[in-house]
Amino acid sequence: MEKALILLTKKLLEIYNCKNWWPMKYKTKPKKWEVCVGAILTQNTNWRNVEKALYNLYSAKLLDAKRLARVNISKIRACIKPAGFYIQKAAYLRNLAKLALSFGSVKNFLDSVNREDLLSINGIGQETADTILLYACNKPYFVIGAYTKRILARCLMIKGNYIELQNIFHLSLPKNSGLYKNLHATFVEHGKFVCKKLPKCEECKITKVCNHFLTSNI
DNA sequence: CCCCAGGCCGCGC
């Protein structure tokens, strides 16, 4: 089972070029705070809509933990409206900002926050927590998303809960955050453009390692 | 008109 995963991994990394995949336009200080905010805004939401919300936050000088923690919540809501679910996400951003400041500074937060801390606040589940740990804190937590689940189920016939799927990656691959970022991004790209809900197998370049293709094409 | 998007929470079972 791990061998099949490694083959799939190699294929994806060979086909997609996903270095520096997480977009960071505004480069707030400290760096990577923008990633934490984006990780919440993108929950079940198209990245295009997230970009609009990030731009609005930046323009309002709200891409900043202290201000997010103290400004009237209606201002946050107005900025992030394009990203959808804006009432609950505004509260989530507030919770994130307060958590970050509880470390004394955002820099300390990025350096020493752990998974449990992140999961303890309302608005951060396992995927968002791992996204922050991986892309903002640079720690080797592999992110499992809807695309990852779908591709694993189709190609490798593997199903499981979040931790089970994550463990497969953690046990099969070297614990390297660079590799995890790159690989997670390839799953997103492949799931978004090729292995969609209705898969485009005729455009797929990894059919050789895909159980779905090999068994449906008899 | 429909469906979907880089999930999470709160609830019932």
Added chain:
DNA sequence: GCGCGGCATGGG
């Protein structure tokens, strides 16, 4: 522990 409905905007 798992499944479900609600949350909301913008693009195809």
